[in-house]
Amino acid sequence: MTRATSRRPGGRTARNTAAVLEATLAELGGSGYADLTVERVAARSGVHKATIYRRWGGVDELLAAALEQADHDSWTPPDTGSLESDLRALGEEVAAGFSSDDEEGSVATATIAAAFQSPAAAEALRAFMEERLRRCAEVVERAERRGEVPEGTDAAEVVRAAVAPVYFRLFISREEGAGQAAARAARVAAEAAKAGEFRGSPPGR
Amino acid sequence: MTRATSRRPGGRTARNTAAVLEATLAELGGSGYADLTVERVAARSGVHKATIYRRWGGVDELLAAALEQADHDSWTPPDTGSLESDLRALGEEVAAGFSSDDEEGSVATATIAAAFQSPAAAEALRAFMEERLRRCAEVVERAERRGEVPEGTDAAEVVRAAVAPVYFRLFISREEGAGQAAARAARVAAEAAKAGEFRGSPPGR
DNA sequence: TCCCTAATGCGACGGAAGTTGCACTATGAC
DNA sequence: GTCATAGTGCAACTTCCGTCGCATTAGGGA
Known part of the structure; x- marks a missing residue:
């Protein structure tokens, strides 16, 4: 939904979104939340930091977007019999x-x-x-x-x-x-x- | 315990500790954790920020000290009969x-x-x-x-x-x-x- | 293919956070 | 009272974060 209101959802925009969210997850796994910063995500993803600030707004919103993505996984609860x-x-x-x-x-x-x-x-x-x-x-x-x-x-x-x-x-x-x-x-x-x-x-x- | 290892626990040091922790609580109550910063605590308490950084190290340690103080309150659980x-x-x-x-x-x-x-x-x-x-x-x-x-x-x-x-x-x-x-x-x-x-x-x- | 413009890249800027060296003050031992 | 020094104040400094204006690129309708 992040790009639902966008007028150009295709091509580079989509690639950037994927790269940024992936970099966010990687940074989280590597350094944790305390060290999560837009600049580091920008460096890792190759997307300019100004772009990230413009599209998401900050670290927390970035994280929110990443979680929203994870929300769409295929997890199901265990089924053990009782x-x-x-x-x-x-x-x-x-x-x-x-x-x-x-x-x-x-x-x-x-x-x-x-x-x-x-x-x-x-x-x-x-x-x-x-x-x-x-x-x-x-x-x-x-x-x-x-x-x-x-x-x-x-x-x-x-x-x-x-x-x-x-x-x-x-x-x-x-x-x-x-x-x-x-x-x-x-x-x-x-x-x-x-x-x-x-x-x-x-x-x- | 913050000052247990200190060689000069009396006078100004004690006053500063009290002023800083009180200012920390006041800042928290007023603006919340997201806006809690060493500089603001320094301004409110009248203790220089360098002193706070040296004695505590940062916002989180400051908060830890404040909580430790709260730990010594006289709270008791309710007693209602059942x-x-x-x-x-x-x-x-x-x-x-x-x-x-x-x-x-x-x-x-x-x-x-x-x-x-x-x-x-x-x-x-x-x-x-x-x-x-x-x-x-x-x-x-x-x-x-x-x-x-x-x-x-x-x-x-x-x-x-x-x-x-x-x-x-x-x-x-x-x-x-x-x-x-x-x-x-x-x-x-x-x-x-x-x-x-x-x-x-x-x-x- | 062309063209408008959304989206991005880029660099500079302002400001806040945290650090450091130095001078000074006041504590507590004597 | 005196004195060594722990603790503090002060100010300059270094980074880092976030923003802004402008130039450039590329998406997608024509």
Whole structure:
């Protein structure tokens, strides 16, 4: 959508967009968010910095665009046979993804950081997480079809309960053991879901 | 501890420390983390910027020192009579504290943001949250004494389960309704604790 | 193929962030 | 009281970030 309003979406513009976003991801993976700068992205991509400032506006918007791109991937939640183990796999995936230094984890971590400083990044993160939660609903819906959980279970809320403790340890309390936390959170969330604690939409909806 | 290694902890040095940290908090409350800069703190506090750079090193370390100071406050967890309502009050306090623009919430939010960029800030945040979790254990211990939850319940883990979804909505998924989420998370955590799901230390300890 | 102009490249500029050397002040030991 | 020096103030300096005006290039309609 970045170029939806453009009058010349083809050729060089498209090439520049690709080069810049790719360079952004590479810089993130290499140096992290703290050292992410427009000048470095410009140098790596071969696109002039003035162009980047004009088209995106700054580092945070650049990051938002990169995340938006990542949003269009083909990720699907795990399917292991039971709600609890699906949730556990999900949580462990989160813990592993953010802990590792691979590109995907770096982008996500950087965006969480950037969201504190830029409305554009915050919005990009919100949209990304919304989409992820939407896809994760599948996990709960399968459980519902299996009869594991009652009908009308708020799928997103179950997933939130399962993964929130992992994120909490990673970025809020900054503790070790996010991976182990996934198992317990998954169990608690699954049990609560079976007991019908997550039935119906939350009050504020 | 900032001045523990100093050879001249008294007089002007102490006054400067107080003035700088107070100015840091004031700047945070007024303009937020994104606009927090050493120069502005220097101007507000009346301490020269070179001094601040020499003593702390940068904005993030400044913030870490301010949080460390806040760590020594007299905060205690709510005591409402039951585990679930205590946890709910706790979660709502978190949601309200971070949403509001008061000074305390600003410092905590800013530190979470700074923790992504500076090891010093990350460590300060970790220590702060550790202390908060330690104080919150009281809530679960009271419930244990009342017989609400089985003996040997991992208090910190119960609290994490109760507040993590609130933090998740605030800073990760960036959704609305963090306050409402507190109620459901508190209920789920309390029920799980009663069922003994949080008995014993987690595996990775 | 031609041509208008959107998009980019380029270099210079203003300003803010952070550093450094030097002089001075005030602390705390004696 | 005196004195060595830790700590601070000051100002100049170096980078780096972001912006701007203008020249140049290339997309895409004719």
